[in-house]
Amino acid sequence: MIDMLYIHPEYRGKGIGSKLVRHVESLCKTEKLFTSTNQSNLPMQGLLNKLGYVPSSFIDNLDEGDPEVVYSKRIKEDR
Numbered sequence: 001m002i003d004m005l006y007i008h009p010e011y012r013g014k015g016i017g018s019k020l021v022r023h024v025e026s027l028c029k030t031e032k033l034f035t036s037t038n039q040s041n042l043p044m045q046g047l048l049n050k051l052g053y054v055p056s057s058f059i060d061n062l063d064e065g066d067p068e069v070v071y072s073k074r075i076k077e078d079r
């Protein structure tokens with residue numbers, strides 16, 4: 001589970017966030033990787049869609065009126 005991804009505002013939109021997520025994928029020892037973001041967070045959802053993550057669940061009542069969308073990606077074949 002990636003808890004948080006944060007890029008300094010001056011360095012956003014340069015591919016650094018994508019690169020960091022790919023790096024975590026290369027280190028991940030489990031078949032699937034999960035992360036989550038607010039439904040209102042279009043930049044993060046764009047990044048996740050681009051890297052092949054799919055919406056897998058959502059959690060209400062963390063931030064009022066803004067569900068937390070849980071994303072997952074299968075990064076290894078079943079062993």
Ligand SMILES: CC(C)(COP(=O)(O)OP(=O)(O)OC[C@H]1O[C@@H](n2cnc3c(N)ncnc32)[C@H](O)[C@@H]1OP(=O)(O)O)[C@@H](O)C(=O)NCCC(=O)NCCS
Pocket residue numbers: 003004005006007008011012013014015016017018019036037038041042043044045046047048050
């Ligand atoms: C979300 C965040 C991590 C993205 O990092 P980044 O380094 O700017 O992302 P990248 O440059 O790798 O962008 C990859 C893709 O994400 C999407 N994206 C990034 N910024 C976007 C924006 N402002 N609006 C819409 N889509 C955006 C695009 O699909 C982009 O691909 P493209 O450049 O080919 O269009 C960064 O905006 C951030 O730190 N935000 C504040 C913290 C946060 O919300 N973290 C996520 C919640 S856990």
